[in-house]
Amino acid sequence: MRKEKEKNIYVWPGLAIMEFLTAIALTIILLVWALLINAPLLEIANPGISENPSRAPWYFIGLQELLVYFDPWIAGVMIPFIIIVCLMIIPYIDNNPAGRGEYTFSLRKFALINFNIGFLMWLILIFTGYFLRGPNWQFYWPWESWEAAKQVEENLWSLDPVYGLAGLAAYFGAGLAIPRLISPRFYRKCGFKRYVIVMTSMLLMYAVPIKIFLRLVFNIKYILVTPWFNI
Amino acid sequence: MSKKKRLWKRIRHSRVWKSIFRHGYEDTKRNRILQIRSNIFLHIHPAKIPSQAGKIRFTWCMGGITFFLFIMEVVTGILLMFYYRPVTEYAYLDMKYLEFDVPFGLILRNIHRWAAHLMVATIMLHMLRVFLTGSYKPPREFNWVIGVTLLALTFLLSFTGYLLPWDQLAYWAITVGTNMIRAMPFIGHEGPFAFVNKYNDIRFMLLGGTGIGPNALLRFYVLHIMVLPAAAIIFIGLHFWRIRKDGGISRPL
Ligand code: HEM
Numbered sequence: 001m002r003k004e005k006e007k008n009i010y011v012w013p014g015l016a017i018m019e020f021l022t023a024i025a026l027t028i029i030l031l032v033w034a035l036l037i038n039a040p041l042l043e044i045a046n047p048g049i050s051e052n053p054s055r056a057p058w059y060f061i062g063l064q065e066l067l068v069y070f071d072p073w074i075a076g077v078m079i080p081f082i083i084i085v086c087l088m089i090i091p092y093i094d095n096n097p098a099g100r101g102e103y104t105f106s107l108r109k110f111a112l113i114n115f116n117i118g119f120l121m122w123l124i125l126i127f128t129g130y131f132l133r134g135p136n137w138q139f140y141w142p143w144e145s146w147e148a149a150k151q152v153e154e155n156l157w158s159l160d161p162v163y164g165l166a167g168l169a170a171y172f173g174a175g176l177a178i179p180r181l182i183s184p185r186f187y188r189k190c191g192f193k194r195y196v197i198v199m200t201s202m203l204l205m206y207a208v209p210i211k212i213f214l215r216l217v218f219n220i221k222y223i224l225v226t227p228w229f230n231i
Numbered sequence: 232m233s234k235k236k237r238l239w240k241r242i243r244h245s246r247v248w249k250s251i252f253r254h255g256y257e258d259t260k261r262n263r264i265l266q267i268r269s270n271i272f273l274h275i276h277p278a279k280i281p282s283q284a285g286k287i288r289f290t291w292c293m294g295g296i297t298f299f300l301f302i303m304e305v306v307t308g309i310l311l312m313f314y315y316r317p318v319t320e321y322a323y324l325d326m327k328y329l330e331f332d333v334p335f336g337l338i339l340r341n342i343h344r345w346a347a348h349l350m351v352a353t354i355m356l357h358m359l360r361v362f363l364t365g366s367y368k369p370p371r372e373f374n375w376v377i378g379v380t381l382l383a384l385t386f387l388l389s390f391t392g393y394l395l396p397w398d399q400l401a402y403w404a405i406t407v408g409t410n411m412i413r414a415m416p417f418i419g420h421e422g423p424f425a426f427v428n429k430y431n432d433i434r435f436m437l438l439g440g441t442g443i444g445p446n447a448l449l450r451f452y453v454l455h456i457m458v459l460p461a462a463a464i465i466f467i468g469l470h471f472w473r474i475r476k477d478g479g480i481s482r483p484l
Binding site for chain 1 (some may be wrong): 402
């Protein structure tokens with residue numbers, strides 16, 4: 001098995017021909033697609049008449065969907081910023097040398113599980129925003145008619161700042177402490193700095209579904225209210 | 232020897248031919264290498280690769296497909312530029328012009344649009360593949376960082392292009408998107424700790440006004456056809472260069 005993997009092959013002509021064929025196939029696919037389906041074009045832009053719902057392009061709908069649960073400075077600015085930064089530092093915080101250049105699950109369980117959960121969350125948000133949102137960004141199942149107006153907003157409430165702060169401190173504090181206690185081996189493999197960075201990014205990522213859960217189940221609007229910003 | 236064959240031979244041995252094509256085409260090891268080495272477009276490949284690296288089930292060909300779609304966007308984009316004027320009086324009319332008057336104009340626009348959507352999808356799949364195969368691990372850490380930059384550039388390219396048709400879809404999608412920038416901490420006028428107002432915040436800088444108008448259209452156009460593609464080309468160049476310098480497509484230790 002190993003032997004076979006290490007064999008070298010010539011790029012010409014095998015791979016080069018495959019590339020050209022792929023290019024031709026893609027060109028055909030795009031042509032057929034373009035012949036069958038027209039790019040959308042609505043009425044001319046009119047600042048006076050808003051589209052309802054007005055949707056961002058699909059790849060940004062994940063962020064738009066987050067606007068339901070977070071203030072714009074978190075949903076539209078902090079979350080994309082943190083996602084990009086966390087993606088960029090992945091190679092530097094993952095110090096597990098195993099599993100390079102091969103598909104494996106057992107050697108990299110932690111990395112694979114968490115990355116895929118994040119990836120999946122992104123896709124679920126896009127799906128919800130694209131297919132399950134109607135006028136005023138209210139939730140509609142695909143078989144529900146948009147004609148039936150939805151009840152606007154239930155009673156939302158926010159935690160008292162004292163509890164909010166305590167809750168956040170508990171979340172991050174416990175999140176940092178518990179894995180260290182449960183798995184000292186993991187902590188030792190990481191070292192202090194790496195452990196803090198890895199766990200903080202994990203906690204930030206999982207804070208998103210947790211906030212969504214709190215909002216949907218307990219109608220909590222903000223966990224922390226301050227004079228300057230709300231979380 | 233027939234006349235035709237003799238002519239062919241004379242051409243192949245002429246100075247002109249030899250000045251262009253530097254090697255023969257018989258299937259020899261040397262020619263297989265030269266075929267790659269002496270062609271500026273093919274030489275981004277190594278002449279030989281580990282057999283695993285050429286397997287579709289390993290790379291899904293997603294990086295290559297993303298690159299192809301980028302080229303497709305450049306080509307169709309340049310053609311569209313012949314017909315499109317980034318001013319509010321004409322932008323929408325030019326869309327109609329493309330649809331009804333320009334030969335193949337509608338197909339051109341459709342390809343540009345669908346290839347863009349496809350590119351966003353394939354770049355996400357490419358990233359997933361690189362992650363699943365652990366290909367960001369040393370020595371390829373920095374190429375992953377370059378990749379994330381390309382991901383951001385691709386999103387921005389798609390986003391700036393979205394406004395250009397100047398229809399309701401474009402206008403309101405970009406309204407939603409740029410409204411979020413208002414909330415940027417410090418430099419957005421509705422963000423936490425803002426020390427700016429709506430006439431000098433970051434959104435004003437991007438739109439050239441407090442709302443989406445002629446300036447915004449022109450700015451998005453310049454970003455879309457010049458600034459971002461130039462950046463993308465530079466980073467794709469770096470990306471490919473680094474793949475080679477980091478020892479080619481990753482493989483097990
Ligand atoms: C415009 C966007 C991009 C283009 C055109 C592109 C193109 C390519 C190509 C052609 C390869 C060769 C192997 C393959 O096809 O899979 C490759 C490898 C690679 N790409 Fe990308 N890529 C892009 C974006 C990204 C992104 C978003 C990431 C990660 C966040 C990334 C990370 C990498 C890495 C680490 C490798 C080396 C993989 C290995 O050695 O197995 N690239 N890229």
